[in-house]
Amino acid sequence: MLSYSSEVLLPAIEQGTARQGRSWPAIKISTTAFVVTSPEEETFVRTQIAFYASTPSYRRVMALHGWEKVAERLSGLAARGEWIEMAGLINDKMLETFAVIADASDLVQALNVRYANLVDRVSLYKPFVPGEQDEFWQQLVSNWQSG
Numbered sequence: 001m002l003s004y005s006s007e008v009l010l011p012a013i014e015q016g017t018a019r020q021g022r023s024w025p026a027i028k029i030s031t032t033a034f035v036v037t038s039p040e041e042e043t044f045v046r047t048q049i050a051f052y053a054s055t056p057s058y059r060r061v062m063a064l065h066g067w068e069k070v071a072e073r074l075s076g077l078a079a080r081g082e083w084i085e086m087a088g089l090i091n092d093k094m095l096e097t098f099a100v101i102a103d104a105s106d107l108v109q110a111l112n113v114r115y116a117n118l119v120d121r122v123s124l125y126k127p128f129v130p131g132e133q134d135e136f137w138q139q140l141v142s143n144w145q146s147g
Helices: 002-019 039-053 058-063 068-077 083-089 090-096 104-115 134-143
Strands: 032-038 099-100 119-125
Touching: 002 058, 002 099, 032 039, 039 058, 039 068, 039 090, 039 099, 058 068, 058 099, 068 083, 090 099, 099 104, 099 119
Parallel strands: 032 099, 032 119
Antiparallel strands: none
């Protein structure tokens, strides 16, 4: 996803801000990151990536990485309601491209490395449940470095 962000999205944002007479610091960019810190999260994230990649709006992202055929297969499976089979088409390279994979204790550092100089705010594609994983969430909030 970083290639798409740095090669397509950020240049488009820069052009848009210039047309409006605004400077880059006036713009704040946020992203929602897929994260994998456990085998259960890996399964969930593969499923989510497969769903998104099956939609026409993500075809350009998949094409940038050379995964057009996979996107077409995913679209066909989605059209037939074969949701379970879809996650199996998301290989490790795709998972690494679209998700931050790290132990929970190293996730903040991995997020900082992945998104340094790209975004100002990161949220996780992971549910927050009060009382669950409180230490994880506190570490994440305390250690995120924006911009």
